[in-house]
Amino acid sequence: MPLKIYNTLTGSVDELVPGGTRKEQVSDYPSVTIYSCGPTVYSFAHIGNFRTFVFNDFLRRHLKFRGFKVNHAMNITDVDDKTIAGARAEGISLEKYTARYTDIFMEDLKTLNIEPVEHLPKATDSIDSMIDIIKQLHDKGYLYEKEGSLYFSIAKFNGYGRMSRLDTREIKSGLRYDTDSYGKDDVRDFALWKAPKENEVSWETPYGRGRPGWHIECSAMIRKIFGTTIDIHTGGVDLIFPHHENEIAQSEAAYGETFVRHWIHVEHLLVNGSKMSKSLGNYYTLRDLLEKGYSPRSIRYLLISAHYRKQFNFTLEGITQADQALDRIDNLIVRLSDIKKEAAPTPELRKLADSMISGFTDAVDDDLNISRGLGVFFEFIHAVNTLISDDKLSRADIDAVVEALKKLDAVLGFIFIKDASKADRDEAWIESMIQERLQAKKVRNFARADEIRNLLTAQGIILEDTKDGTRWKLK
RNA sequence: GGCGCCGUACCCAAGUGGCUAAGGGAGAGGUCUGCAAAACCUUUAUGCAGCGGUUCGAAUCCGCUCGGCGCCUCCA
Numbered sequence: 001m002p003l004k005i006y007n008t009l010t011g012s013v014d015e016l017v018p019g020g021t022r023k024e025q026v027s028d029y030p031s032v033t034i035y036s037c038g039p040t041v042y043s044f045a046h047i048g049n050f051r052t053f054v055f056n057d058f059l060r061r062h063l064k065f066r067g068f069k070v071n072h073a074m075n076i077t078d079v080d081d082k083t084i085a086g087a088r089a090e091g092i093s094l095e096k097y098t099a100r101y102t103d104i105f106m107e108d109l110k111t112l113n114i115e116p117v118e119h120l121p122k123a124t125d126s127i128d129s130m131i132d133i134i135k136q137l138h139d140k141g142y143l144y145e146k147e148g149s150l151y152f153s154i155a156k157f158n159g160y161g162r163m164s165r166l167d168t169r170e171i172k173s174g175l176r177y178d179t180d181s182y183g184k185d186d187v188r189d190f191a192l193w194k195a196p197k198e199n200e201v202s203w204e205t206p207y208g209r210g211r212p213g214w215h216i217e218c219s220a221m222i223r224k225i226f227g228t229t230i231d232i233h234t235g236g237v238d239l240i241f242p243h244h245e246n247e248i249a250q251s252e253a254a255y256g257e258t259f260v261r262h263w264i265h266v267e268h269l270l271v272n273g274s275k276m277s278k279s280l281g282n283y284y285t286l287r288d289l290l291e292k293g294y295s296p297r298s299i300r301y302l303l304i305s306a307h308y309r310k311q312f313n314f315t316l317e318g319i320t321q322a323d324q325a326l327d328r329i330d331n332l333i334v335r336l337s338d339i340k341k342e343a344a345p346t347p348e349l350r351k352l353a354d355s356m357i358s359g360f361t362d363a364v365d366d367d368l369n370i371s372r373g374l375g376v377f378f379e380f381i382h383a384v385n386t387l388i389s390d391d392k393l394s395r396a397d398i399d400a401v402v403e404a405l406k407k408l409d410a411v412l413g414f415i416f417i418k419d420a421s422k423a424d425r426d427e428a429w430i431e432s433m434i435q436e437r438l439q440a441k442k443v444r445n446f447a448r449a450d451e452i453r454n455l456l457t458a459q460g461i462i463l464e465d466t467k468d469g470t471r472w473k474l475k
Numbered sequence: 476g477g478c479g480c481c482g483u484a485c486c487c488a489a490g491u492g493g494c495u496a497a498g499g500g501a502g503a504g505g506u507c508u509g510c511a512a513a514a515c516c517u518u519u520a521u522g523c524a525g526c527g528g529u530u531c532g533a534a535u536c537c538g539c540u541c542g543g544c545g546c547c548u549c550c551a
Contacts, residue, residue, distance in 0.1 A: 321499070
């Protein structure tokens with residue numbers, strides 16, 4: 001079964017064909033080239049931003065799981081109005097200012113168990129490629145200059161607005177003007193290169209001093225890193241227009257070849273029914289949530305668990321529910337490791353594990369339907385639990401389950417990461433308390449047994465009495 | 476005003492023409508237990524916002540109505 005993903009450009013669920021030519025074997029394909037719109041490093045990213053980044057990670061992990069090679073770039077926007085304003089407000093250099101938020105962002109990615117991508121270019125390192133685009137556009141007559149800024153003329157580009165289906169629309173009249181729209185020939189024309197303002201960073205170019213417009217950096221980096229048409233470009237839905245539409249226009253006008261084959265856009269995270277955004281102030285940063293005691297693992301689970309093309313209402317209760325779902329996974333692992341029976345492996349289990357993996361793969365291959373995939377996974381957990389309860393599994397079966405879980409975790413990235421480690425606790429002491437309690441129970445000194453249990457509970461340690469003994473876990 | 480998406484149980488969420496409407500949380504019952512807790516098992520929608528229509532057959536297609544959201548402006 002081929003891997004199919006919704007393509008914003010065509011408006012349909014299309015098979016992913018890296019390199020543009022269909023092959024017999026997945027291994028015959030060239031690396032899947034992916035570009036993801038990254039953050040503007042002017043402050044902390046919020047959890048809505050991370051929905052997209054977690055999605056990017058899920059996508060690349062699934063591609064690798066399916067046997068594709070992946071070559072993935074994500075940009076860091078380190079020069080724009082907000083970063084310039086932020087640096088100025090603190091009286092430090094733009095570099096120093098953006099380095100701080102870049103570091104924070106990278107830490108947050110790591111916290112969420114997001115894999116590093118192959119390329120992490122900064123806008124300010126790609127100025128030469130931007131100038132090349134401008135040169136091409138200049139030579140081909142797509143740009144004009146107004147008051148020292150260079151604009152792209154969308155009227156000259158055939159097919160502008162194809163992806164956002166904007167071409168038939170009228171931009172609503174009476175919209176407020178932003179400072180850049182001043183003097184443009186068409187309101188939709190966009191700045192490629194902005195005239196320098198006083199005390200602002202700027203670069204020298206053959207077309208005058210200035211700094212990059214927003215859209216050009218992505219086109220420039222893609223050109224610089226991948227050279228030609230790439231397979232996948234991802235970002236939030238809010239970038240479809242105008243950002244991605246403008247990228248297409250300037251890249252295809254400059255180089256005369258298809259820019260991106262497959263556009264993938266992630267829907268918004270909502271809070272109380274409206275879009276989470278900095279300007280509305282209704283946002284949580286990752287660090288806000290960690291301070292409240294929620295685990296990165298639960299947050300990753302929550303963000304990944306809803307289908308990427310559906311708006312998702314974010315709630316704290318949702319994180320708690322995610323946490324409970326993860327408990328169910330953890331409990332399976334604990335019960336497995338407690339199996340004592342020695343016997344030959346159960347063929348039934350191997351079959352169960354294989355069909356779980358293929359069911360999961362089919363679900364995720366179908367436009368990354370993670371919700372269905374998780375359903376398959378939890379049905380498997382249920383089935384294995386039943387086998388354990390019926391005493392049908394032996395120690396020889398543990399590996400088959402763990403192996404299957406590891407395969408899944410290569411895609412999900414939340415099964416085997418641990419937040420609070422048992423090793424952080426004084427295990428020997430806990431074990432001794434458990435032994436003392438068992439002794440007390442034996443001589444029917446239940447008051448002492450309960451006292452010990454309460455003492456441990458107060459420290460966040462939960463005792464589980466099973467017929468094979470007592471085990472403990474952290475709350 | 477233009478374009479688009481969504482409305483499935485107490486909550487979250489799959490399913491987009493055809494067996495008994497996945498899965499997670501919560502609730503209820505059970506197993507285990509000195510009692511608990513935890514864990515596991517069982518269970519919870521004759522119905523899929525409402526009303527019409529198409530069809531042998533619709534949550535799924537079409538129309539209308541109601542409700543919510545997004546984009547059209549910096550934004551993941």
